[in-house]
Amino acid sequence: MTKKLLLKDVAKLAGVSEMTASRALRGAPDVSAKTKAKIEEIARTHGYVPNRIAGSLSSQSVNLVAVVVPSLNSFVFPEVLSGISAVLKDSPLKPVVGISGYDLAEEESVIREMLSWRPSGLIAAGLEHTGATRRMLQQADCPVVEVMDVDGDPVRHCVGISHLQAGREMAEQILARGYRNIGFIGTKMPQDFRARKRFDGFTDGLAAQSVTLSDLEHYSGESSIQTGRQLTAQMLARNPGLDCIYYSSDVMSVGGLMHCLAAGLSVPGDIALAGFNNLQILQGLPLQLATTDACRHEIGERAARIILKSRETGGAEGLVFDRLTPAISLGETL
Amino acid sequence: MTKKLLLKDVAKLAGVSEMTASRALRGAPDVSAKTKAKIEEIARTHGYVPNRIAGSLSSQSVNLVAVVVPSLNSFVFPEVLSGISAVLKDSPLKPVVGISGYDLAEEESVIREMLSWRPSGLIAAGLEHTGATRRMLQQADCPVVEVMDVDGDPVRHCVGISHLQAGREMAEQILARGYRNIGFIGTKMPQDFRARKRFDGFTDGLAAQSVTLSDLEHYSGESSIQTGRQLTAQMLARNPGLDCIYYSSDVMSVGGLMHCLAAGLSVPGDIALAGFNNLQILQGLPLQLATTDACRHEIGERAARIILKSRETGGAEGLVFDRLTPAISLGETL
DNA sequence: TCCGGTATCGATAACGGTTGCGATACCGAT
DNA sequence: ATCGGTATCGCAACCGTTATCGATACCGGA
Structure with a gap:
């Protein structure tokens, strides 16, 4: 040295x-x-x-794009990231990831930290933030894109899907197939707003046809196959009449499927299952699980393109509000 | 604005x-x-x-720790990261992730980029680097920790497990249980050195008891349940006498298990399965798959502690070489 | 009243590059 | 030989903050 x-x-x-x-x-x-x-x-x-610190201070430009996501374990955000990276690949910009841990206060501090490095752009997951965070995002002198969700008031640009709609449409599909004794298993993490919106959309969709949930289970902590399996077992044990379960995440529905395999239940004969996200782990399972595609990769790509375009135009372009269409895939479990 | x-x-x-x-x-x-x-x-x-750019230039200190990993999709590195984050949590340091894509040239450019920000520490996965990368790591005036692997020559500090040993021990366990017609399914990504070492260790272990692989399959691209299932089906189709398959990753062995479920094969009666990593997705499956724990979380924690300690002592402490013991978990599939 | 000591604050000089513009060298054309 | 134009280079100022050190105010004790 x-x-x-x-x-x-x-x-x-x-x-x-x-x-x-x-x-x-x-x-x-x-x-x-x-x-x-x-x-x-x-x-x-x-x-x-x-020394890029000196260089950036002098040139007043930092070729970094801040990306703030709730978690990297959940299987869902890495794919958003890969969309971002793919687009940024042949540009001078590089993504930098920050993790908020599904915690708005932590998100605030992470975003503050990232903005203090004066990045060329900021991409954040979700539309819900603390007041201070919103203020920072408004004042930031770089393009800001909120991604994943469109149900709410974006600060600036926005790319995502409607989770309300995703929940509602899944309800319609489930009802259309004749299921009436329906259970829901979802996270109770108070700040997973998108899961909550899917839940609200789902119950709305049921209510529109005068159906109410027969059972409901909330869990805390990260989603896992294990948890999905356990909660499914519990729910079916106390409520054997159930004919369908909707999960707030594919990881959980896989757990449900595993329980059914182990318990010798026929899917969807004895019980129908549906999840959300269209994660890669759904591929290769004994049954193709019903799910809704969350357009993760494309959301990342589009967000990155907004940042790039904003650099070209010098930030003078109009606001983007991209509402993508979440495609339901019925699979073999409905 | x-x-x-x-x-x-x-x-x-x-x-x-x-x-x-x-x-x-x-x-x-x-x-x-x-x-x-x-x-x-x-x-x-x-x-x-x-403006932390100005602040850092002036104070000659950057409270960031660069972490360079091959991928975030593989389920394995996020957990290393979470170990790092946990330790850095109550310190002024923050982790910043860079992705090398299992490509040494890309790794070089990512590390150059990160070092140009003069971080307080650098954690990189693996011991294999380009010459230029090694030189940069040697000259870097911050603590450098290579993680995951111990089979090779670390530039400075090192925390990991021996993948050679992991492969060898799994071979011993498999042989001890009487299996003799053994197949291997692993990545052919030329730069996944650790997978390659497990393979080498595995064949060594077999050779020590005069057993040779009965079949071998390589795939390119990221590991997935889907790929694991397909390759398992292929291998068993052309080689029905196989009584055991070792996979270079749990994701793949899960795919193998899925094939067996679908094909009505009894595990381990008809065919035994074993993977590597002890990923969380193994929890909740119908059978507990055999695997080797890669100590991911602990590796992250220890690496982060080395960085912290080095800050306290001003970099005057000795070299750390932490060789953790990868614990085999036999599960129910051997 | 005077003094030393502490608490609080400000002026100045870095930090390591880059921008802006002026200086020099070199070229062919006149 | 002179000139205008271009290619190449260097000087000085500056980017926004912090380290250093000195200045000031205030306090209790002699």
């Missing part, structure tokens, strides 16, 4: 000024091919790593 | 100097409680977000 190398040192070694070295290393014009080659050579062999 | 607010403005509004405002907002000493309250009040109501 030698003495730390500055641009100044590289320049000295190359026998040029700092400015020329800076230009050469950034690929800026006004440097002859020969000097540029020499400077690059020196920088490479000596392992010079430019 | 009002004019951008600087520390200078906050200070002016509060009727104090920039320095006092700076101290107040950072919680530094030498500010009376009254002035501090006033400054904080003003900063809050006006939505001041400090």
